[in-house]
Amino acid sequence: MALLDISVVPVGTPSPSIGDYIAEVVKTCSKARVKYRLTDMGTIIEGRPADLFKIAQKLHETPFKKGIRRVITSITVDDRRDKKVKLDDKVKSVTARIAK
Amino acid sequence: MALLDISVVPVGTPSPSIGDYIAEVVKTCSKARVKYRLTDMGTIIEGRPADLFKIAQKLHETPFKKGIRRVITSITVDDRRDKKVKLDDKVKSVTARIAK
Amino acid sequence: MALLDISVVPVGTPSPSIGDYIAEVVKTCSKARVKYRLTDMGTIIEGRPADLFKIAQKLHETPFKKGIRRVITSITVDDRRDKKVKLDDKVKSVTARIAK
Amino acid sequence: MALLDISVVPVGTPSPSIGDYIAEVVKTCSKARVKYRLTDMGTIIEGRPADLFKIAQKLHETPFKKGIRRVITSITVDDRRDKKVKLDDKVKSVTARIAK
Numbered sequence: 001m002a003l004l005d006i007s008v009v010p011v012g013t014p015s016p017s018i019g020d021y022i023a024e025v026v027k028t029c030s031k032a033r034v035k036y037r038l039t040d041m042g043t044i045i046e047g048r049p050a051d052l053f054k055i056a057q058k059l060h061e062t063p064f065k066k067g068i069r070r071v072i073t074s075i076t077v078d079d080r081r082d083k084k085v086k087l088d089d090k091v092k093s094v095t096a097r098i099a100k
Numbered sequence: 101m102a103l104l105d106i107s108v109v110p111v112g113t114p115s116p117s118i119g120d121y122i123a124e125v126v127k128t129c130s131k132a133r134v135k136y137r138l139t140d141m142g143t144i145i146e147g148r149p150a151d152l153f154k155i156a157q158k159l160h161e162t163p164f165k166k167g168i169r170r171v172i173t174s175i176t177v178d179d180r181r182d183k184k185v186k187l188d189d190k191v192k193s194v195t196a197r198i199a200k
Numbered sequence: 201m202a203l204l205d206i207s208v209v210p211v212g213t214p215s216p217s218i219g220d221y222i223a224e225v226v227k228t229c230s231k232a233r234v235k236y237r238l239t240d241m242g243t244i245i246e247g248r249p250a251d252l253f254k255i256a257q258k259l260h261e262t263p264f265k266k267g268i269r270r271v272i273t274s275i276t277v278d279d280r281r282d283k284k285v286k287l288d289d290k291v292k293s294v295t296a297r298i299a300k
Numbered sequence: 301m302a303l304l305d306i307s308v309v310p311v312g313t314p315s316p317s318i319g320d321y322i323a324e325v326v327k328t329c330s331k332a333r334v335k336y337r338l339t340d341m342g343t344i345i346e347g348r349p350a351d352l353f354k355i356a357q358k359l360h361e362t363p364f365k366k367g368i369r370r371v372i373t374s375i376t377v378d379d380r381r382d383k384k385v386k387l388d389d390k391v392k393s394v395t396a397r398i399a400k
Contacts, residue, residue, distance in 0.1 A: 116270035170216035
């Protein structure tokens, strides 16, 4: 399991508000039945690398379906093969280190 | 107020674990008395743009103090001047849209 | 056609030098017969969105084949559907604007 | 010397074309007399870390001066303290490895 952080930015929107497009991204994650966390700066998804790249492509497509003609999508994949990486693990691990 | 998402990656560490370096980043945020949220993929900080760029530079320096010789830091700044942007606002706004 | 910028960072390498891993990324682009430009900060690839996501996954895998156990890959996709986007177009267009 | 890659995206523009805003970014680099390379996906600047963070903030401000009300800026800093890092070094080093 790896983690993928994705931020989908529609370019050429009438207003600076893009929350409706982000809502579509989150709905698509929800329908795809993947584990995810919405943050103020993107959406973090847990899964196998191949599945993560597939869902990323799907999420990148969502603004085009609403008429947008340009999308800039930023993705970071953190993929560790020596141990399983799951959502919330890193926050817990770092929080425990700070508490010491 | 704007938001800044930062991920500080030390390169050339003996192990794939970098949690100790992330803990330093979070401790530095804490000492700097900035509002922040730790996520599985980075740290999101709220503040005025000039302050955010200053704290980002400070966080980028933390692994060097622990002997690391190369650091790759990724930063995203989401800066909106037509309304105040604060931590948790975007998550709440998108969650409300989905609930409709 | 869209553009994808990718930076593959192996974590837990004995030295701060990661050029051997970047060379693998570039060799893989070359074998895949995609159009690309190597920059000091990543590799920019031209292609159809579906192909770009596939090659990105392939490039992300390259350090694991050399024994690395953690990889952090950053990707940006700039996808425009109102006109064709090709390598060098944006550099030319911006350079022309500045020259005015 | 370190390298900083920056991409400044204005949100809420009437059209998907944002080349005029990118031209401002490049002009500001030029006036600041920093060494830089324009790529299809951003601008790569060479400098001391403290100077790089300062210029990044300046570049992030450029679209606001043209009336834009929201800007999303992505930055990557690659900072190596065991050897000098300059523009074109990494491209040359990787190209030499591939040629072997």
